[in-house]
Amino acid sequence: MRLDERLNNELRKVEIISGFVKHPEGSVLVSFGDTKVICSASVEDRVPPFMRNQGKGWITAEYSMLPRATEQRTIRESSKGKVTGRTMEIQRLIGRALRSVVNLDALGERTIWVDCDVIQADGGTRTASISGAYVAVGLAVQKLLADEKIAESPLLGQLAAVSVGVSAEGEALLDLNYQEDSTASVDMNVVMTSAGELVEVQGTGEEATFTRAQMNDMLDLAEKGIKEIFTIQSDVLNAASEARKEQMSDV
């Protein structure tokens, strides 16, 4: 039994609250247990210089943690004057993953800026961010469609992510919290689409190694967890879509 009494193949409680802040085109508060991230999707009607005049859009992501999202306060990257390697790795991952399920041609010459700001961290912030960011983008796409800025959804499928690992005792675990993550010998982040295909697999044995068999066990767990997240995402997006329709028919 795990410390928080979960089974090895059990997710923490996953919640996605839509419309958490008012200004962004799409916004959610996503929680994976005590990990809480504000994800917002901002639509800008132009693309970065290297994408101009190609008739297609762009999606990029930024990731940050509030200084006291963590047990020990961490120094702000703005105070340090630079973004750490860890942050860069994570925001590149989020952006790349989202682009794999978006038809950039159908988006038109627009950028969707995705901001993932961790307000409370307890392990798995990058996978919670990806899972929440997909919904924030989905909400922004609903708004673009409702505003008739685009004719059809550029979304090619659903996207979610989860972390898996191997405990010090050698057991494969789903959705590690911070304490489990610190003691795990292997840590793997898996991003998948609703078509059941892989988008990113990043497995790391920090000062440790792992076998092909362990890798397969972890991928099996990830697949199970991600499917459950897809259901939660769909419920939120459908509810938002219904609410939007009602609101419009009221007008």
Next chain:
Amino acid sequence: MRLDERLNNELRKVEIISGFVKHPEGSVLVSFGDTKVICSASVEDRVPPFMRNQGKGWITAEYSMLPRATEQRTIRESSKGKVTGRTMEIQRLIGRALRSVVNLDALGERTIWVDCDVIQADGGTRTASISGAYVAVGLAVQKLLADEKIAESPLLGQLAAVSVGVSAEGEALLDLNYQEDSTASVDMNVVMTSAGELVEVQGTGEEATFTRAQMNDMLDLAEKGIKEIFTIQSDVLNAASEARKEQMSDV
């Protein structure tokens, strides 16, 4: 009548939710209408180099806005690689104001880091930050006392702040929202203690000027509003103190 149907001397709805995030020693979500700020107080058992070996403590503040706290997305200061002048001004103000109501000697050789992160902005973010930060510090002090790290509270009084201004029509207004702030000819931030004394008065006529009489009207409004905020702060701190006592007697 103002756009949001308030009277000229009326605050927006002010709410302070304590314990909003779990790691900091003190944490609140403060709202002044649609302006929402997470304030956290982190206690560190050492002081910055320039304060060492004086047997006294330090309080410092940092302020930031999520990129999409605002109507238009703003670039992260960490991406720009530097903190803007506006941010520096605000965080210096918050830190200075808090220090005016704390007996640094009674704090011992500790630093309280106050982080004010605006998650949604609608005018008055710096005064909401100060008003919330005071409560976050108060909660951290309660914890220091409960943990018997300090023998008596270093707090010398209560602290709150509000913005006041003069509308384009020349009327003094209390607690301006973003729209009022953009069109006001004068903008003043007032910080006061519960002893009725002034801590900071910062009045600015951007491309405009104001008279001594207008200044006095604004100070009167500020005083009225700040007194109402004191009550809300007290209620939150008292409730937290009660809860803590109950929790301890349960043990």
Next chain:
Amino acid sequence: MRLDERLNNELRKVEIISGFVKHPEGSVLVSFGDTKVICSASVEDRVPPFMRNQGKGWITAEYSMLPRATEQRTIRESSKGKVTGRTMEIQRLIGRALRSVVNLDALGERTIWVDCDVIQADGGTRTASISGAYVAVGLAVQKLLADEKIAESPLLGQLAAVSVGVSAEGEALLDLNYQEDSTASVDMNVVMTSAGELVEVQGTGEEATFTRAQMNDMLDLAEKGIKEIFTIQSDVLNAASEARKEQMSDV
């Protein structure tokens, strides 16, 4: 009696020498006692990007201190690679204050860069800077008029500033020098126009507070001092204008 034998309501010796350096369109050396600042106004025939194509001008200010303007040598901001919060606060204040007395439409699509470089510091550098900067801008405006680049002066009134404070003994003081400033419990900077209106009031009780009555006493002193500075400014600007006329009639 004050340390330098002044009365509480007495300015230090204020001197403004015009044409101190040869390249700028307007240039002065301003002294408030031992505080000495080179203020220069440089006219550039374009505006920053955010102001373009609006047919109006812009005024912006930069402030710096030579490393050994102070008793202890301070590190250059260029060596540190960043401008400190204090410098940013001051240069934002100077720019904002100057813009309140300039009709930016009458300036045309031009920028006036005001540089305030403190060569010797003894308290009140920001208020000396504003008082000198106004004259530097006035000289640059005379040149723009003489060169027939603008048809009428964009200046809407005169601008000056002074610091006031409350001593440790509770007495309101005008124009504090460094030693008085270090021991004062309250420090206030006041910027006014020749129409007798306020432009900026920034009162700060670092680890102290002040009453409305003290605030009023300080504002009274400030008003007295600023009026005396207006006379000195006028004399310099009139002399320069006369000299320019003579020089032109010689040609």
Next chain:
Amino acid sequence: MRLDERLNNELRKVEIISGFVKHPEGSVLVSFGDTKVICSASVEDRVPPFMRNQGKGWITAEYSMLPRATEQRTIRESSKGKVTGRTMEIQRLIGRALRSVVNLDALGERTIWVDCDVIQADGGTRTASISGAYVAVGLAVQKLLADEKIAESPLLGQLAAVSVGVSAEGEALLDLNYQEDSTASVDMNVVMTSAGELVEVQGTGEEATFTRAQMNDMLDLAEKGIKEIFTIQSDVLNAASEARKEQMSDV
């Protein structure tokens, strides 16, 4: 058949020249076809602050490319004033991978700095870097043993890496060159130990996805290629060890 006439499961010509530069404790020039990297291992007799007084060592890596290692010249990171996200990702990967085969306790309070400088790039620079860096570290360890600074080798096994991918036509390929990499739909970097265990698996479908079956095919190819690299590494390290012994017996 591939563009350079290799089979899908065939490595490019891999060469490792030891002692390429004279100052480092260990140094190689590693080539994977036209990709050429200078790897050097520098031993420093102290550890970074966060590792002090634990009686154990540290290994860290830095990665860079000469500006014209690539087809188009790229701007130096020193000129930009910051290290890009891509560089950070790579140098974190190299360091982490090396640490997985080093017993840091046996290294003593020393740091091994590994520098991987790409002088010519044609795809697979990070995996060539890891494979060369292992040999550079091995040479430095030989020197530490010969100088009797350590009593036994801290190396726990051999380490090598290779890139694999899926071509646009859906075929799994081993050791992609630049042209193949640009058109591949999936790119995966695999790091393994001579014990046949995985250290890192980083698979990415940039704007694409991949199946579990494709992932397994790629891992099979990687395993085959890495085994061949282990042989080349061993030959170089053995030759260097022999040469060192001869040189010592001459003395």
Next chain:
Amino acid sequence: MRLDERLNNELRKVEIISGFVKHPEGSVLVSFGDTKVICSASVEDRVPPFMRNQGKGWITAEYSMLPRATEQRTIRESSKGKVTGRTMEIQRLIGRALRSVVNLDALGERTIWVDCDVIQADGGTRTASISGAYVAVGLAVQKLLADEKIAESPLLGQLAAVSVGVSAEGEALLDLNYQEDSTASVDMNVVMTSAGELVEVQGTGEEATFTRAQMNDMLDLAEKGIKEIFTIQSDVLNAASEARKEQMSDV
């Protein structure tokens, strides 16, 4: 005849005013014609880390120009966030030159910070800076001796510098002003000691070349000019020394 009616071997008017600012241990305003530089020497009772515990001192220099010292306003290096290559070259030159005439052992574990701030530029700012800096250091040494912090002067000789060049017409010129400098085909800076020895010779033909004969002509001119500067320096230092003695005998 030159534009300002000087002979080819004639210096501009050289003036050195001692005690120009009050805080530094040594301070001058040096003018070479319209080039004006504030040089200050600040004594600090410690040395940089790399010099510690060697019982000897250090001298270092910093150089800067006010933004409007030049005909066109230049951006502050503090705003750019970095020091330009030109500035670095010049401050390294000034420091190196001064160290050649100072016995660092006799200075004790002290640093002399030399700040050269150009307030008006008309060519030859680096050579004016060196010539003025020597006097500022001399004044600081007088103070160290008077305060009995050192027993004997660490100065080994006098130091001065001048620029020479070859005009577009091929004539060697002494002490070029800005206009001459812009059109000269060769520019050379020469630093010498009062013993008649060379400390630095930096000759540059930007997009041009020069012969050994021209080089010799330039060195002859430089030698003549520098001897004249030595006299001016001596007069200032002697006068200051006399004044100091009188002041002390008054006490």
Next chain:
Amino acid sequence: MRLDERLNNELRKVEIISGFVKHPEGSVLVSFGDTKVICSASVEDRVPPFMRNQGKGWITAEYSMLPRATEQRTIRESSKGKVTGRTMEIQRLIGRALRSVVNLDALGERTIWVDCDVIQADGGTRTASISGAYVAVGLAVQKLLADEKIAESPLLGQLAAVSVGVSAEGEALLDLNYQEDSTASVDMNVVMTSAGELVEVQGTGEEATFTRAQMNDMLDLAEKGIKEIFTIQSDVLNAASEARKEQMSDV
């Protein structure tokens, strides 16, 4: 006799290998004894903003050392986030020197980026860089001519550089290695054209001085050494030219 058994007027072994890396338009590995530098010349079909629309070209240089090119590892400038003064001085020198032998009008609106990356340092890296960079540029020019992008060579003559110095014993030495350089009292870098004219002379007595006679001795040695380098450069460029012709006639 010198430590490496050279005569005082003897160069180290100078070698220039052309085509060392494959992507640049011109590339060499230049060695002066154990000093080894990769010089590459990259042609870009545009010029920097300040040169635009003048119908002429630009040449600029960058210089860097691998961290372990030196006996002690040095920190990367990209990690420090800034280029050191030494690097700036050197790259400005290389660029200026190259421009003195190139007719920028004949180059057309193109930039030649010269990158000098020191892979092993043993004194004289800047003069080796210049001597190698000239050949890299020569190779790039051959390619521009062969590709018929320019009609005639923009090269006005040959360019080479060498360091000379005065040993602690007072003897003038040619081409100092690192050990000689560290103990020399004077260090001079001389750049000359094949027309026998000087381009740069930079003589520095760090904490020492030198006489006119010593300067002349050093210049004599430099002239002798540079002539020998001219022969080596010519041989390489002629061989490359022949090879190119053969290759073209084969087609």
